[in-house]
Amino acid sequence: NAGVTQTPKFQVLKTGQSMTLQCAQDMNHNSMYWYRQDPGMGLRLIYYSASEGTTDKGEVPNGYNVSRLNKREFSLRLESAAPSQTSVYFCASSEDRHPYEQYFGPGTRLTVT
Amino acid sequence: GEDVEQSLFLSVREGDSSVINCTYTDSSSTYLYWYKQEPGAGLQLLTYIFSNMDMKQDQRLTVLLNKKDKHLSLRIADTQTGDSAIYFCAGGTALIFGKGTTLSVSS
Numbered sequence: 045n046a047g048v049t050q051t052p053k054f055q056v057l058k059t060g061q062s063m064t065l066q067c068a069q070d071m072n073h074n075s076m077y078w079y080r081q082d083p084g085m086g087l088r089l090i091y092y093s094a095s096e097g098t099t100d101k102g103e104v105p106n107g108y109n110v111s112r113l114n115k116r117e118f119s120l121r122l123e124s125a126a127p128s129q130t131s132v133y134f135c136a137s138s139e140d141r142h143p144y145e146q147y148f149g150p151g152t153r154l155t156v157t
Numbered sequence: 158g159e160d161v162e163q164s165l166f167l168s169v170r171e172g173d174s175s176v177i178n179c180t181y182t183d184s185s186s187t188y189l190y191w192y193k194q195e196p197g198a199g200l201q202l203l204t205y206i207f208s209n210m211d212m213k214q215d216q217r218l219t220v221l222l223n224k225k226d227k228h229l230s231l232r233i234a235d236t237q238t239g240d241s242a243i244y245f246c247a248g249g250t251a252l253i254f255g256k257g258t259t260l261s262v263s264s
Binding site (some may be wrong): 048079084085086087089134136142143144145146147148149150151 | 165187188190192197198199200201202205207245252254255256257
C-alpha cells in the first residue's frame with residue numbers, strides 16, 4: 045500500500061498563476077482532507093470531503109477550490125495564486141470509525157512569488 | 158470556537174523524560190490524539206486516548222487526560238535524539254490541531 049500520495053512535492057508559482065495539487069489514497073477511506081501548514085500557525089483545514097461527491101469548507105477555504113474526483117482522489121486548485129498561499133500543503137484521509145486516525149501524505153511545498 | 162493550545166518549544170537532554178502539554182476547549186471529543194511530524198514529512202498518529210480514560214501507557218509513551226481541566230499531556234520516557242520532532246495535540250468534533258510543540262533532544 046502506498047498510503048496517501050501527493051504530487052508535486054515542490055512547486056514555485058508566480059502571482060496570478062493557477063495550479064492543481066493532486067492527492068490519492070489507496071486505503072478505501074471515505075473521508076479526505078486538505079490542510080496547510082505555516083510556521084507558528086500549526087495545521088489549518090482548507091476543505092474536506094466526507095464521501096465521494098461531497099465537499100465542505102474548513103477554516104481557511106478562501107482562494108481554493110477542491111474536487112473529489114472519485115473515492116481515491118481529492119484535488120486542490122489555486123485559481124489565482126497569491127504570496128499569502130505560500131505554504132506546505134498536506135492531504136490526509138481517515139477511517140470512518142473510531143478512532144478516526146488520519147493518514148497524511150508527504151506534503152507539497154508551494155512558493156508563490 | 159473550538160481551540161487547542163500547546164507550548165511551542167521543549168528542549169531536553171537525551172535520557173531525560175519529556176512532557177508536552179495541551180489544553181483544549183471542546184469537551185465533546187470522543188478521542189484526543191497526539192501526532193508526530195518528523196522533518197520534511199507528514200504527520201503520523203503517535204497515540205490516542207478515549208475520553209473516558211485518565212491515562213494510557215504505550216511503551217515509552219504515557220498520555221494523561223484531565224477532563225475537568227481540559228488538559229492533555231504526553232510524557233516520553235528515556236527521550237532519544239530520534240524523538241526530536243514536532244508533536245501535535247488534536248481533538249474536537251472537527252479534529253482541530255494545536256500549533257505543535259517542537260521537541261529538541263540534545264545528546
